[in-house]
Amino acid sequence: MNTSLCDKRWNGRPTDNHGWINAVSTxxxxxxxxxxxSGPSTIDIVHAGQTEIASVSAAWQSLSPILHRVSAPWNGEHVLVKIVQSGLMSIEQRQQTTTFGPGDIAVLDPQHMFNQSIGERTRVLALCIPKSALRERGLRHRFPTVSCPNPESPDVGVVREFVLYMASQARKASEPLLARLGDQCLDLLDVLVNHRDRSGPVRSSAVTALRAKQVIARSLGDPELCIARIAAELNMSPRSLARALQADGLSAMRYAWSLRLEHAARLLPGATQGEIKTIxxxxxxxxxxxxxxxxKERYGMTPREYAANHKTTSVDGPQ
Known part of the structure; x- marks a missing residue:
């Protein structure tokens, strides 16, 4: 029997079927x-720094991304990591169907059409991650088809449990601590998104560049960050690090300054003068x-001008 009201809640607020569909559409x-x-369905969304965490419990419904929609929160620039906690979830993409059970993980790019189906009540934790955060860390960020990390891998299991624990504490942690946990989660995502076997050996310089990018991303707030400090964390000499990065077309400090400015640009919209100093x-x-x-050298305007000009550009979520 299909009823208009069947115990659906969006961030704690009760809604009917029509309201649920509209909220999902936004x-x-x-x-x-x-x-x-039909069955009870709930979703609770919190933010951990750059990452959106959605705890979903749903039944008897299917979802697919609305492609090329300006108001979509990812707008082609986010990757989804979905962890099945209970029940079953099916992903149909390019005429292939993959079924995910408890403990399984799906990595998806909403730029590429897929259909997600759920029957009996299923619990899924979904991370919505900016591709820019993956690029900053030198991680894979394009997924034309669903990617399935091996759930039997010990490393995959550890990262999965870390993500689930972080989500379970999201409503208890302060916003600054949650942002730090979100950054730690991003630093661990190479285990999930770079898991695929590659043809041929991976160049050692590429591995060094990836590790250096991860160190830099974790240390953006350190004004004393330098190539010697990065090298020390990687247990190698500054000269060896510089040589390896040069082979991969990368300068550590140019990359660090570029990353700092990009991070600042994300924080600035609407900031006051005092907040600009903090940023x-x-x-x-x-x-x-x-x-x-x-x-100003990078963006052609001062931070104050940028903050004023971009204060209304962010897209609000559903109310």
Whole structure:
């Protein structure tokens, strides 16, 4: 029997079938409910820094991304990591269907059409991750088809449990701590997104570049970050590190400064003058004046001008 109201809740607020479909649509999904069967469905969304965490419990429905929609929160620039906690989830893509059970993980790119189906009540934890965060860490960020990390891998299992634990504590942790946990989660994602076997050996310089990018991404707020400190964390000499990075077309400190400015640009929209000074220190600049000069050279305007010009550009989530 299909009823209009069947115990659906969006971030704790009760809604009916029509409201559920509309709320899902505002997130960039086309939702189809089973015409003959229904069940309770809930979703709770929190943010951990750059990562959105959605805890979903749903039944008898299917989802597919609405492609080329400007209002979709990913707008082609996010990757989804879905962990099945209970029940079954099926992904149909390019005429192939993959079924995921408890403990299985699916990595998906909403730029590429797929259909996700759920029957009996199923619990899924979904991470919505900016591709920019993966690129900054030198990680794979394109997934034309669903990627399935091996659930039997010990490393995959450890990362999965870390993500699930972080999500379980999300409502208890302060916003700054949750952002730090989110950054740690991003640093561990290479285990899930770079798991595929590669043809031929991986160049040692490429591995060094990846590890250096991860160190830099973790240390953006350290104004004393330098190639010697990066090399020390990687247990190699500065000269060896510079040589390996050069072979991969990378300069450690140019990369660090570029990353700092990009991170600052994400934080600036709508910031006050006092907040701009805080952002400068958070991004590892020795002084607000240094930050202002570097930012203007990169973006053609001062941080204050950028904050004012971009304060209304962020897309709000569903109310």
């Amino acid at each position: 997130q960039g999904w086309a939702c189809r409910l089973d015409a003959d069967r 400068a220190h958070q991004c590892g600049f020795a002084s607000p004046a240094h930050f202002s000069r570097a930012f």
